[in-house]
Structures are given as structure tokens and as C-alpha cells.
Amino acid sequence: MNLDYAELDPGRVLDALDTVGLRGDGRLLQLNSYENRVFLVHLEDGAAVVAKFYRPARWSNEQLLEEHRFALDLQADEVPLAAPLPLQACGASLLGEPPTLAQWQGLRFCAAPRQGGRAPELEDLEVLEVLGRFIARIHRVGRQREFTHRPRWAGRSPGDLAVEAVRASGCLPYELEGRWHGMVERCLQAVQQAFGAQPGLRTQRLHGDCHPGNLLWTPGGGAHFVDLDDAVTGPAVQDLWMLLSGDPAQAQQQLRALLAGYEQVLDFDRRELTLIEPLRTLRMIHHSGWIAKRWDDPAFPIAFPWFGTPNYWLDQVAKLAEQLEAMQDAPPAPPPKDDDDFVNFDGDGFA
Structure with missing residues (x-):
């Protein structure tokens, strides 16, 4: 029997964990996650685990195992991260070496x-410097091997996939199709041009979704990531730019602090700074595609009630027009790191 994803109630969560040798004591709490079903489960032995049930058809088994392999590589290098536990075959089918991915009644977890x-506290520059070192440690491990199956964020392709999802969803009002598609195409051409203007840039395994909501901080213990669910191949700056905020002057300070920490551990190619706005543009387009692809999930219309309305798409067209201008006005590749003015952006870079 295969369970429907929506049928994953507390009893079935405990049943699933029993099949991999993790016996719950009956206490569990569902955690916030739009993409997966995630539960904090207390075990009979006094420990507690976070069980993640993957959304069907989002990732292949190969992609999930690459995520797990990256996490285990980081754990082996003593990088703080909650890596998946080796599981016991007590009824579920297991995949991976060691076995970390379980299949049970049509669900994977x-x-x-x-x-x-x-x-x-991202306003604290010392915290940002620590985060820079932490991300560099992740990237140092990321360079040790490559993803074969995970997505690449090194050009326009994530945006093209998002456009396909929006088109298939029927969420874009007919009268706005031309305006949105036209603006997106202009933006994606600019994205591709930006990547093409920097030949030879290194791409590597990344966290991929490095925003403050995916980071946890413990006083005295530093930072760790929640998971690697959105791990991709791409340029290192993809894991840095989402930590920048505020006005341009504040963002410059934050970037300096991040890179000061990062370069204590690993080299950073400053040409990648010209990709911040293209990557921001890709994320905006990707976000619309993500919601469109999930619109049949009852949780999404509740969480994003404005999605699909004319005002939403008009707002997206306006924001993408601003991004297009930001990409067209982007500064040339910054000079080497010994130049104190290497992040002298003109104000559009970190809106």
C-alpha cells in the first residue's frame, strides 16, 4: 500500500520510524516546512530526532543521496550540520552507503x-565574519567532489524551469501573460550574459539556499545549517548574497565582514560579485515558479493568497524591471582583494 503524502499523520510517522529502528515514545511535533513534512520526534531511548518526509517527485533518489553524501562529507570534516543518521532495515527499504534514505509505503524519509x-544576529559584523568562515568551510568540502544529479545555478536554466511551471499552472492571468513573459525573457537574457561575461568561474557544491531562516546560531557554538535540501552546483557567492540586507552602505559593510571571514579559510574570486544581481533575479523568478508548481497543495493557497492575482503579477513585472536595470548598471568585475574599494557599488547592487 502506498500512502498519500497528505495522509501522513502522527501515527504513520511513528510507524515509519519503527521500520528504520527508531522507536518513538509518542511525543512529536510538526515543524514548519512548506516543501517537506518535518517532525520533531522523541524516542524511547531519550534522544530526539528530526524526521523529514520528502515531497514526492521533487527529487530523484540519486539527488537525495547526493544531498546526504554532502552532509556526511561535511560531518566528516567536523563542519557543524545535522547530517542524516544511518538507518536500520526493520521493514523499510534503505538506500545509500551508509543507508540514510528510507522508502516505506511510497514515502521517502x-x-x-x-x-x-x-x-x-546579522547586524553584528563579528557574527558575519564567523559566518563567512563557516560558509568557507562548507565550500572547502564542497570542492572535494562534484554533484552529478543536483541542479546547477550557473546560468538561466533555473529561470526557464520556473517559466515552464508558471505556464503549466494556469495561475498567470491571460491579459498579463505577454508582459510577464516578455520581462522574464529580458531578465534571463541578462542573467545569461552576466555569467557568460565571467569565463572560467569555479562552480561547486553549495548549500544553495543560504538565507537567515536556514541558519541556527548557538552562543559559544557558532552556526549550523538546518539541512541541505536545496543543495546545488553554482558559484560561491550564491551562499553569501542572501545574508546581505539594509541600504547599500550597510550591505557593503556586511559583505566586507563575510569575505574577511571567508578568506581566512578559502580563496574567493571577486568576479563573482558581479553575479549578485543576476542570482537575485533568478531567485525571484524561481520563487514564482515554485509557488505555481505547488499550487495544488492546499497549504499554498492559504500561505500565499495573493499569488495568481493581477496585482501579484503586475508587482512582479515592476520588480523584475528594477532587477533588469540593476543588472544592466552592474559594475565591472571588481579589482583584487588588496584594493580597499573593491565593493564600491553605486547603490543598486543591494536593494
């Missing part, structure tokens, strides 16, 4: 140790 923490 893994379990990781519980790790607590709070959001990092």
Missing part, C-alpha cells in the same frame, strides 16, 4: 539528530 539554536 530520513532522520537527523535534533539541533537547537536561534537566528543569527
Whole structure:
């Protein structure tokens, strides 16, 4: 019997964990996650794990195992991250070496140790410097091998996939199709041009979704990531730019602090700074495609009630027009790191 994803109630969660040797004591709490079903589960032995049930058809088994392999590589290098636990075959089918991915009644899941923490204080430049070192440690491990099956964020292709999802969803009003598609195409051409203007840039395994909501901070213990669910291949700056905020002057300070920490561990190619706005543009387009692709999930219309309205798409067209201008006005590749003015952006770079 295959369970429907929507039928994953507490009893079935505990049944699933039993099949991999993790016996719950009956206490569990569903955690916030739009993409997967995630539960904090207390075990009979006194430990607690976070069980993640993957959304069907989002990732292939090969892609999930690459995510797990990256997490285990990081764990082996003592980088703080809740890596998936090796599982026991007590009724479920297991995949991976060690076995970390379980298949049971049509669902796929893994379990990781519980790790607590709070959001990092990104206004503190010392915290940002620590985060820079932390991300560099992840990237140092990321360079040791390559993804074969995970997505690439090194050109326009993520945006093209998002456009296909929007088109298939029927969420874009007919009268706005031309305006949105036309603006997106202009933006994606600019994205591709930006990547093409920097030949020879290194791409590597990345966290891929490095925003403050995916980071936890423990006083005295530093930072760790929640998981690697959106791990991709791409340029290193993809894991840095989402930590920048505020006005341009504040963002410059934050970037300096991040890179000061990063370069204590690993080299950084400053040509990648010209990709911040293209990557931001890709993320905006990708976000619309993500919601469109999930619109049949009852949770999404509740969480994003404005999606699909004319005002939403008009707002997206306006924001993408601003991004197009930002990409066209982007500065040339910055000079080497010994030049103190290497992040002298003109104000559009970190809107």
C-alpha cells in the first residue's frame, strides 16, 4: 500500500520510524516546512530526532543521496550540520552507503539528530565574519567532489524551469501573460550574459539556499545549517548574497565582514560579485515558479493568497524591471582583494 503524502499523520510517522529502528515514545511535533513534512520526534531511548518526509517527485533518489553524501562529507570534516543518521532495515527499504534514505509505503524519509539554536544576529559584523568562515568551510568540502544529479545555478536554466511551471499552472492571468513573459525573457537574457561575461568561474557544491531562516546560531557554538535540501552546483557567492540586507552602505559593510571571514579559510574570486544581481533575479523568478508548481497543495493557497492575482503579477513585472536595470548598471568585475574599494557599488547592487 502506498500512502498519500497528505495522509501522513502522527501515527504513520511513528510507524515509519519503527521500520528504520527508531522507536518513538509518542511525543512529536510538526515543524514548519512548506516543501517537506518535518517532525520533531522523541524516542524511547531519550534522544530526539528530526524526521523529514520528502515531497514526492521533487527529487530523484540519486539527488537525495547526493544531498546526504554532502552532509556526511561535511560531518566528516567536523563542519557543524545535522547530517542524516544511518538507518536500520526493520521493514523499510534503505538506500545509500551508509543507508540514510528510507522508502516505506511510497514515502521517502530520513532522520537527523535534533539541533537547537536561534537566528543569527546579522547586524553584528563579528557574527558575519564567523559566518563567512563557516560558509568557507562548507565550500572547502564542497570542492572535494562534484554533484552529478543536483541542479546547477550557473546560468538561466533555473529561470526557464520556473517559466515552464508558471505556464503549466494556469495561475498567470491571460491579459498579463505577454508582459510577464516578455520581462522574464529580458531578465534571463541578462542573467545569461552576466555569467557568460565571467569565463572560467569555479562552480561547486553549495548549500544553495543560504538565507537567515536556514541558519541556527548557538552562543559559544557558532552556526549550523538546518539541512541541505536545496543543495546545488553554482558559484560561491550564491551562499553569501542572501545574508546581505539594509541600504547599500550597510550591505557593503556586511559583505566586507563575510569575505574577511571567508578568506581566512578559502580563496574567493571577486568576479563573482558581479553575479549578485543576476542570482537575485533568478531567485525571484524561481520563487514564482515554485509557488505555481505547488499550487495544488492546499497549504499554498492559504500561505500565499495573493499569488495568481493581477496585482501579484503586475508587482512582479515592476520588480523584475528594477532587477533588469540593476543588472544592466552592474559594475565591472571588481579589482583584487588588496584594493580597499573593491565593493564600491553605486547603490543598486543591494536593494
